[in-house]
Each structure stands twice: as C-alpha cells, then as structure tokens.
Amino acid sequence: MSSATVHNQLVCFHCGEVCSTTNITAEDKHFCCEGCKLVYQLLNKSGLCNYYDLNENPGLTQRIPVRKDKFAFLEDAVIQRQLISFSNEQQTHITFYLPQIHCSSCLYLLENLHHLQPAVISATVNFTRKEVSIVFDHHTHSLQKLAELLTSIGYEPYISLQSLQHHKPGAKKSLIYQLGVAGFCFANIMLLSFPEYFGLEAADIQLQGIFRWLNVLLALPVFFYSAFPFYESGWKGLRHKFLNIDAPIALAIIVTFSRSLYEVLSGTGAGYFDSMTGIVFFMLIGRVLQDKTYQQLSFERDFTSYFPVAATLVKDGIETPISLPEIKAGDTLLIHSNELIPADGICTRGKACIDYSFVTGESIPVNKEMGEMVYAGGKQTGGAMEILVIKEVAQSYLTRLWSADTFKKNNETKSVSFVHLLSRYFTWILFTIAAIAATYWAFTDSHKVWNVITAVLIVACPCALLLSNTFTNGNILRILGRNKFYLRSAQTIEDMAGITHIVFDKTGTLTATNQKEIVYEGVELSKQQQQAIASLAAASNHPLSRAITAHFGKLKRLPIEEFREIPGKGIEGMVGKDWISLGSQRFISGISGTGDNGSKVFIAIDDKIYGHFSLQNHYRESVAPLVQSLAAHYKLSVLSGDHATEHSTLQRIMGPEAALLFNQQPADKLQYIQKLQQRGERVMMIGDGLNDAGALKQSNVGIAITDDCNNFTPASDAIMDARELSSLNRFIRLCKANKQIVIASFVLSIVYNIVGLSFAVQGVLSPLIAAILMPASSLSILLVTFGSSNIAAKLLRC
Structure with missing residues (x-):
C-alpha cells in the first residue's frame, strides 16, 4: 500500500485529501495532516490496516482539530443517565449517532473497536441509521474517553439536545432543497425553450443564442447540485463493484447534459436541457415520495405498536392499568413477578430480583435493593415491587428489544427473494439493451442514437420491482396493527x-383470565390470612394468581420476602410471619392428585395444608x-x-x-x-x-x-390483543393474500418495463416522457399494492 497521486497532486493515504506538504509521512505513506497520520499509526499498531484494503482512502480528514475538553459534559451523571441505555456492575451499553459512517471500511473499523481499546467489549454498527451500539467496561474506560476515542479515528459522535431526547437530526431536508432547485430551473428552461419548439421570426433569430445560453446557466445548478444524490449513490455502488439502480440514471443525466452542452457550444442545436432537468426533477419527486412512504411505515411500526400491553400505575394507593405510551417520568409502577420492566426507574418498594438475560445474555438474576436503579427490559423474578419512573418508555432500552437480532430465531435461514435476485442483474440487462439499441440506430438513423440511449436508461424502472414487496408488506403490517395484531417484521x-x-x-x-368461578374448600381463613394469600397471589402474573387476587377484592397488600415462583407448579414466600405456599397438589404436598371439573390451587400456611380453591375455567x-x-x-x-x-x-x-x-x-x-x-x-x-x-x-x-x-x-414474533383472537383465521388469510398481491404487482411492473423499453428502443419515446413515466410507475405500484391490500382487508373484515 502506498499513497496515490491524482493529476500529479499528492493525496493523503488516509482520507484522499490533497496534501499541501510532503513532509508528513509514515512508512513511505503521505498524509495531509498530523491527525490523519496519527490515525494511520493507531490502526497500524493495532493490526487494523485491512481498513484501507476494503476501500481506497476511506478515512475522514483530521485537519480540523477537536478541543480536548469537548466531551467533558459526558462526566455529568444526569447527562449520562439520559444517554446510557443500560448499565450494571460489569458493563455499560450506549448508542452513538455517527454521521460520518459511509462505507464498508467504517463498518470494519468500528466493529473492531475492541482492538483499539480493550475496555470495549463489543461494537455493533447499524449502517442505515449510522449508529454504533457499544458495550464497554466503565471501570476502566469512561464515557468521555470513549467519545474521544471515536473522535480520534474520525467518527465524532453527534450528541445534542436532540440526542438526549432520542431524536435524530433531519437528514432529508437537502433532498427537498434539491427538488426545489430542479423544479425552478426545469420550469424556466421549458419557458425559454418555447422559441425552439415553435420557431422564431427572422428578425428575432439573434435571441435564440441568448435563450440557449440562459438554459445552460439554469442547467448547471441542476447538473451539479440537484442531481448529486444519483451521482453519489451510483459512485458508491461502483466503488463496491456493484451497479445499483442509480448508476444508469446518473449516466443518462451526464450523457444528456454533455450532448446538450456540445450542441450549444458548437452551434448545432439547443440540446436537451429541458429533458435533463425534467429527468432530475421527476426522479427527485419519486425519491421524496418514496422516502415519505418509508417514514410513514416506520412511524406506524413505532415501539408503541409493538407494546400494546399495559403496566400497573399506582397513584394514591389505587392500582390502575396504563398503556405504555402514557407512562411519564415520575409515575410509580407496580411490577409483578415475571413482568418485564417497561421503563428505566428506581426501586422504591419491595425487593427486585431481575433477570437481565434479554439485555446481557446472563441468566443469573440480579438483586436490587430499594433506591437502586433498574433498567427496562429486565424481568422481575421476585415478588411484586414498585419503581419510580425516571425515563419514559420511548427513551428506555425496551424500545430496542423487539427488533434486536438477539431475540430472533437461531435456526432461521433467510431466503432471498426472486425480486432481489433479478435486481442484481437488472442494471447489466439495461446497459445491454441500451448498447444494442444504440448500435442498431447508429447504422440506421444516427440522429436517434442519443435519444434512444437516454430514454432506455431512464424509462426502465426496477423501483417498481423492488418496492412492490416493500409497500405491500408495509401496508399489511399497518392493517394488522390497526386490528391490534402486531408483528415483529x-x-x-x-x-x-x-x-x-x-x-x-x-x-x-x-x-379468559378475568372470568373464573372460584370456590374455596377447607379450613376457614382469618382476615389476616386472606390478606396474606391475596398479597402473595398479587405478586404473580399467572392467570390463576390474578383470578385469586380478584376473588379477594381490594385488600391491603402486605410486604413479601423471599418470593419464589416455579413455572407450572406454584408460588411461595414469607408474608409477615407466615410462610405461604400456593400451587398444585404435588407442589404443596408432594402427592399427585386430580381435580374435578376445574383447576385447583392448594394453600399451605407454614407447611400446613389449609384447603384449596376450585377454579372453573371460562372459555x-x-x-x-x-x-x-x-x-x-x-x-x-x-x-x-x-x-x-x-x-x-x-x-x-x-x-x-x-x-x-x-x-x-x-x-x-x-x-x-x-x-x-x-x-x-x-x-x-x-x-x-x-x-x-x-x-x-x-x-x-x-x-x-x-x-x-x-x-x-x-x-x-407477534402480539395479539385477546379480544382479537376470533379474527386469527382472517389475519392468516390476509397474509396469504399478501403474497398474491406481491406477485400481481410484480407482473404489472414487468409488463410496464417491457412496454416502456419497446417504445424506447424504437426511438419514439422522448427522454422527458421517460423521466415522467419512471416515478409514475413507482406511484402506480404504490397505489396498486395499497389499494389491493386494503380491498383484501375490507373483504376479510380486517
């Protein structure tokens, strides 16, 4: 590996910027500044120079120094509490937004962060969100030092008030600005091109040259600014040796602009600036609408949909259910045994014995005393406890549990859709068709060559192929969610x-858990014993325990110690001075027995059997x-x-x-x-x-x-409201209809591409019309999939 030169200019081996001096070197490699050199030396020392093999000059310039105390605010405990996702005695979890992430080299370097700093236990990059989730040992490395480490290798974390409120900065405003510029220039170029369309009087022919050069000036911001997203995407694909859909679009824009500029400079014509700016304008409209649709689907699949279940709010001694989105900081929640903690908080009553295996993978429960911090995502395995919420559910670790790879099935193998297999070769097929058509017209009618090439590159629309599955699935998820049936993916x-x-x-x-007929048979229970049994049952979330709790009504709850629940058997614990046990006959006495016409829950107080509850199930x-x-x-x-x-x-x-x-x-x-x-x-x-x-x-x-x-x-994989159980068969049939809709929309998009290309190769389709047809086809697929899935849902009464 060595530094590269471009046009006899020495460029930095790390970031690719032009070197203003030749004095900054290391191992025969030149760097633009000491910062880039230090990063290279750090990576080289840690054996991470494969970073440079994945992409050429993948680093980011280090010319702008970062002051040493920039991240001093991360030492503040209040700010730490807002940023940290999870923390225990061994490790801390945090997610940083890194806007600098741009290529596979970034992925490689960040996920090998533990080689640079041993205190980092793991680092996982979400490339699309530009986020890195880091687990590190806070005993040997502080949060401030972690942020400084990321900054030193070119990935300065974006931390702002928005970050503390868990909002990302808007990244798509530039697309709106680019669309506005393209629309303004396109409209004016069309206006200035009317003389070309309808002709000029001989006396006004001198205005023709002025109009043409005005069109050139108006086309420049569209070519260099508005069309940049297509250049950027196409170039990234080429750097990774992959021709994506934006490659032919970018080529069509460059070809159309270059040919138009040549005609104006040579005086042989007015060019096709109207078509070029129209291509960019209509493509950007399609891109903006597509992004809006994705944002809508993402919003409708927000965490509030994934967790429709309620928590128990305690206010003025009264227990009431509260939906998770309504939980606010300062609320007091009652967490029963085997319930997940929905929000980060402080234990204020009872003893917490929390299973954090969903978060850390460690199955041994962690004991927490009153006043200690507990994190969302942990499951309470002890008795009932109360927590004071310090973070809303939206800001807690629980919001990431549902989509985390940790909880997906280990034995699943992802199948590759035939749609995506086709898309891999779509651009190659498109270039081949364009080349064959251009060759044919070069020998038949050379005036049509450029129009044919441009029209072919523009009219073909793999977007329709790729989006048919995405939009249909997204709408089905929305419809099912509307019916309180929430799918993971x-x-x-x-x-x-x-x-x-x-x-x-x-x-x-x-x-039904809340509809049971309960009859007690056995030794008469005193008021205090009833209160103790009700308190023990209230600590469990099992349907039989909840039924017994409801049977006793709103008796005052007593504190429970040494609570234990054995799944499928029973519960026990010390309530006041009595050891109370509730469960099956085998669990209470060690003797198997049979019930009659219903479930039985036996009671033992201080190892003496008092009787049993007979519970008749209500289907x-x-x-x-x-x-x-x-x-x-x-x-x-x-x-x-x-x-x-x-x-x-x-x-x-x-x-x-x-x-x-x-x-x-x-x-x-x-x-x-x-x-x-x-x-x-x-x-x-x-x-x-x-x-x-x-x-x-x-x-x-x-x-x-x-x-x-x-x-x-x-x-x-899904959560269903019990009241919607009767609709299960309809939900399954809707999922089957989903596949038929995808196939139908796929066939429709194939027909569109065949028809569009057949006109384009004949030279009877102008580039401007092609530019209008491409986003129109994507919108038509959106309408077909949304309309069909909505009709299917209506027919199935979903």
Whole structure:
C-alpha cells in the first residue's frame, strides 16, 4: 500500500485529501495532516490496516482539530443517565449517532473497536441509521474517553439536545432543497425553450443564442447540485463493484447534459436541457415520495405498536392499568413477578430480583435493593415491587428489544427473494439493451442514437420491482396493527402464510383470565390470612394468581420476602410471619392428585395444608367459532399445564381431530413443537407468554396473547390483543393474500418495463416522457399494492 497521486497532486493515504506538504509521512505513506497520520499509526499498531484494503482512502480528514475538553459534559451523571441505555456492575451499553459512517471500511473499523481499546467489549454498527451500539467496561474506560476515542479515528459522535431526547437530526431536508432547485430551473428552461419548439421570426433569430445560453446557466445548478444524490449513490455502488439502480440514471443525466452542452457550444442545436432537468426533477419527486412512504411505515411500526400491553400505575394507593405510551417520568409502577420492566426507574418498594438475560445474555438474576436503579427490559423474578419512573418508555432500552437480532430465531435461514435476485442483474440487462439499441440506430438513423440511449436508461424502472414487496408488506403490517395484531417484521407475514399446524396454550389463551368461578374448600381463613394469600397471589402474573387476587377484592397488600415462583407448579414466600405456599397438589404436598371439573390451587400456611380453591375455567366465547374455521385447513393441538379434568369439554370445543396434551411443563411444550417440526410441520404457537417462552421461540410463528397486563416476551414474533383472537383465521388469510398481491404487482411492473423499453428502443419515446413515466410507475405500484391490500382487508373484515 502506498499513497496515490491524482493529476500529479499528492493525496493523503488516509482520507484522499490533497496534501499541501510532503513532509508528513509514515512508512513511505503521505498524509495531509498530523491527525490523519496519527490515525494511520493507531490502526497500524493495532493490526487494523485491512481498513484501507476494503476501500481506497476511506478515512475522514483530521485537519480540523477537536478541543480536548469537548466531551467533558459526558462526566455529568444526569447527562449520562439520559444517554446510557443500560448499565450494571460489569458493563455499560450506549448508542452513538455517527454521521460520518459511509462505507464498508467504517463498518470494519468500528466493529473492531475492541482492538483499539480493550475496555470495549463489543461494537455493533447499524449502517442505515449510522449508529454504533457499544458495550464497554466503565471501570476502566469512561464515557468521555470513549467519545474521544471515536473522535480520534474520525467518527465524532453527534450528541445534542436532540440526542438526549432520542431524536435524530433531519437528514432529508437537502433532498427537498434539491427538488426545489430542479423544479425552478426545469420550469424556466421549458419557458425559454418555447422559441425552439415553435420557431422564431427572422428578425428575432439573434435571441435564440441568448435563450440557449440562459438554459445552460439554469442547467448547471441542476447538473451539479440537484442531481448529486444519483451521482453519489451510483459512485458508491461502483466503488463496491456493484451497479445499483442509480448508476444508469446518473449516466443518462451526464450523457444528456454533455450532448446538450456540445450542441450549444458548437452551434448545432439547443440540446436537451429541458429533458435533463425534467429527468432530475421527476426522479427527485419519486425519491421524496418514496422516502415519505418509508417514514410513514416506520412511524406506524413505532415501539408503541409493538407494546400494546399495559403496566400497573399506582397513584394514591389505587392500582390502575396504563398503556405504555402514557407512562411519564415520575409515575410509580407496580411490577409483578415475571413482568418485564417497561421503563428505566428506581426501586422504591419491595425487593427486585431481575433477570437481565434479554439485555446481557446472563441468566443469573440480579438483586436490587430499594433506591437502586433498574433498567427496562429486565424481568422481575421476585415478588411484586414498585419503581419510580425516571425515563419514559420511548427513551428506555425496551424500545430496542423487539427488533434486536438477539431475540430472533437461531435456526432461521433467510431466503432471498426472486425480486432481489433479478435486481442484481437488472442494471447489466439495461446497459445491454441500451448498447444494442444504440448500435442498431447508429447504422440506421444516427440522429436517434442519443435519444434512444437516454430514454432506455431512464424509462426502465426496477423501483417498481423492488418496492412492490416493500409497500405491500408495509401496508399489511399497518392493517394488522390497526386490528391490534402486531408483528415483529414483514418476514412474519410470509411465515404465517405457510403454517400447517396451530398449537394453542390453554390457560390464559383459550380461557379468559378475568372470568373464573372460584370456590374455596377447607379450613376457614382469618382476615389476616386472606390478606396474606391475596398479597402473595398479587405478586404473580399467572392467570390463576390474578383470578385469586380478584376473588379477594381490594385488600391491603402486605410486604413479601423471599418470593419464589416455579413455572407450572406454584408460588411461595414469607408474608409477615407466615410462610405461604400456593400451587398444585404435588407442589404443596408432594402427592399427585386430580381435580374435578376445574383447576385447583392448594394453600399451605407454614407447611400446613389449609384447603384449596376450585377454579372453573371460562372459555372465551370466540374460541368455538375460531376453531371451527381453522379445523378445515390446519391441524390443531392444545398444550395445557393443568390436569386432564377438562378433557371432554375441551375435546368437544376443539373437535375430534385435535390433539390434547395435559400436565405439560414448559420443557414439554418446547419438545412437542420440535417433534412437529421434525415431521415437516410449520408450526404456529399461540400462548400467553408466561410459561411458553421456549415454545414461542421455537415455533415458526410465535404469538403472545395479552389481556391487560405487561406480559410481553421478546421470544414472540407477534402480539395479539385477546379480544382479537376470533379474527386469527382472517389475519392468516390476509397474509396469504399478501403474497398474491406481491406477485400481481410484480407482473404489472414487468409488463410496464417491457412496454416502456419497446417504445424506447424504437426511438419514439422522448427522454422527458421517460423521466415522467419512471416515478409514475413507482406511484402506480404504490397505489396498486395499497389499494389491493386494503380491498383484501375490507373483504376479510380486517
């Protein structure tokens, strides 16, 4: 590797800027400043010079020095609390916005940051958002030093008041300005070109040259400013040895401008400045509309849609459900056992025993005392506790859990769409067609060559091919979200369309959690004992526990110590001076038993069995019609952790072909899903998210049903409001319709390209008309996909 020269000018080996001096060197390499030299030496010392192999001169200039105390504000604890996503005794997580990220070399360098600084545990780059998420050891490296390290290698973090409010600076305003300039120049060039279109009187012929040169002046800002996004995108593709869609557009603009300028300079014609500026103007309109559509889809899939479940707000001693978007700093939340913490806060009551495996991967729960910080995304495994919210949900770590790769299935393999396979070769096919047409017209009618080349390069529209899938999926996600059925990603739509077997959890899924008939049988309980039992049950989020809590009404809650919940068995803890246990007969006494016509929850106080609650399940009214509609198309199974006392009732509801399994522990449910998949079944698992996390994650599509509490688990692919369970079959049919709509829009775009190119190669299509047709085709695909998916949703009553 050595420094390069361009036009006999020495350029910096690191950033490519012209060197004003030849004195700044290192290992036969020249640099424009000491800053670039220091970065090179740092990378070389750390063995990261592969950075320069990925792209030529990939670095950013270091000529502008950064004052040493610029990031001193990061030592402020209040600011740190606003920026840090998560922190415990071992590590801190933070995400920086780095606007300098621009190529694969940036990706390589930032994700190898641990080689430059051992305190960095990991760094993950989100290239499209220009963000880097860093996990580092705060004992050996401060947040200020981390920001200074990034700045020293050319990636100064963008930290502002907007950053503290978790808003990114607008990056698309320049596109609007470029569109405005192109529109102004295009309109005036069209006006000044009227004499060329209709001719001039002999006495006014001298004005022709003036009009032509005015058109040249008006075309310059369009060529050098408005068209820059197409040059930039096309050039980046070429640097990575890939011809993207913007490459032929950029070539068409350059060819049209160059030929037009030649005609004006040589006096042989007026050129095609109207076509060139029209190309840029209409292309930018399409680009702006496309970006607006993407922003709309992104907004509609905001975190507030992913977490429709509620938390429990405590105000003046009264517990009320509150939706997550309504949680504000200063609110007090009650977190039950097995609930995720929805917002960062301080523990104010109870003892926290938090499982942060969703955040750190470490499964050992962390104990937190009153007054200590707790972070969103952790699951409370102890008893009920209260937290004082210090960050809204929008600013907490939980907002990243849903889309994090950590929670996606390990056994999934991404299939490549035939649309994207075609797009890889689309530009090559387009250049080939343009070359063949140009060769033909060069020997037939040379006057048409440039028009044909320009029209071919412009009229072909792979955007329609690529956007058909994106827009259709985006609208389906919006429609499903409107019906309180929230999917993790568009891939889940395709997975739902392909399922063959549906597995239901029973308790909390087929049965309504808030509608149970409860009868107590046993030793009469004192008021204090009732209060203790109600307090213990309130600490759990299991449907049976919630039913018992509701049965006792609003009794005053007592503090609980040493709370423990064993999934599928029961709960226990010290309430006051008594050791209370609630659960199955085996859990309480060690003896297996059978219930009669319902579930039984046994009670033991200080290891003495007092009696049991008999709970008669109330099946949701929507279950019977839902099962009837599904049974004709899918195999059905039910997995229940309860005894088989309701076998006959459940068999009557589910039908004779449905498989019913009782006494199923969480591990049993997971194994059953695996066995079905080994037989070639594509499984959809529907559970309440409490004891079903393993089965939900293993299934091809995992759906968590929720009523009114925060029991979301990142293991699920979707969240469904329990009131919409009856619509499940319609949702599946809509997902199947999605694929048909994509294929139809794809065929439509193929027909458009064939028709458009057939006219272009004949030389009967002007470049200006081609420039109008290309964004129009993208808009037509948008209308077709949106319209078709909306019609399908209306027909299915979604």
